[in-house]
Amino acid sequence: MYKNLRAKTGLAVVAVAAICGGSWWTSNVRASDHDESPLVKMDAAQDLTDVYVFESGDNKTTIIVCWAGFNDSRPQPDDSALYDGNALYAIKVDNDGDNEADLTFYWRYGTNAKDEIGIQWTGIPGTDAPAVGPVETVFDAGQFARVWTGHADDPFFFDAQGYLEALDSGMVGFMNNRDFLAGYNVTAAAIEIDTDVLTGGNPIQVWATSARKE
Template sequence: MVAIAAICGGSWWTSTVSASDHDESPLVKQDAAQDITDLYVFNSGTNKTTIIVCWAGFNDSRPQPDDAAVYDGKALYTIWVDNDLDNEADLKFYWRYGANAKDEIGIQWEGIPGADAPVSGPVETVFDAGPFARVWTGHADDPFFFDAQGYLEGLDTGNVSFMSNRDFLAGFNVTAAAIEIDTDVLTAGNKIQVWATSARKM
């Protein structure tokens, strides 16, 4: 099963596209580890770009707020980066989860420029992934804002009813993975497109 999250934009994209995916088909709802909610891509400092992928957020088949992250050893996640605008990925960052002999959960990244071998480390920890990137994964507050009441009122009345102090997702959680990487390494000096997928080993 593959779920595409979004294509997001920034100052070096051809265009800016925003998307979110917080409700799913019944099949995807049964598998929180495959349920990607959001993809964020943004400038995070001088020559730094951060990409964050979130999953296991709110849907009506799963209690929220949840009390733990969803680290599934049979799930494979991928960030795809097209940096020459041919709609084909030029960079592919893969990650998956596993446990050591002490039952401690860790993450393993592959495909990160400058890291010749897979890079592994504990969850809930920031660590270097080669000379150009650092990574983190963990349990987080859902960063997406949505005024569900305003949305429903707008459908009912035909008037815009959104309010900035009503966030339906406040206090709900996601599991997330983040990579901060040198912008020149990520983009090769070009505009980029970014998307994310999840897959399951059967």
């Protein structure tokens, strides 16, 4: 049984996209969440940082979820990914505008008899069987998707000094060569899937959740 500890929703991570016709909606939401309550900071595997949704090819959409970034319980930069066998992650997609998930892609981690770490995906259209493969490797997940998970640079840019100066002065003063997160890492999972399968030709909302086995 899994207890839902972390849901990335609302302004922080919901990506609203109209991918049909090859264009994004002008009302995309872009934000990040790299600081948390003390309870969440104690568990880096549950500390989701970002959700990215973007077109990645002809009729292809990629969704990336990151966690275990800048976090009080995990020194940065870290030297390896955080694959927690007691964690359950999910990407949820609303493609009919009712704010309820119409597609849910789950993934979790485990080890084989050789203590090699692998990932298992379920809920992906195009296959009834779980898609299982090694970490740090791209592999097919049914006929419509391919997946990857691994250790990565934190892709989010944040000028922390500029933010603090703006709070103090009331003047915006961000600089594009001051990235507080440069050199920090995240663990990430990504799925690239056929856009028409994902959206049904409609605008979509995407969010991610994490849960821990009780």
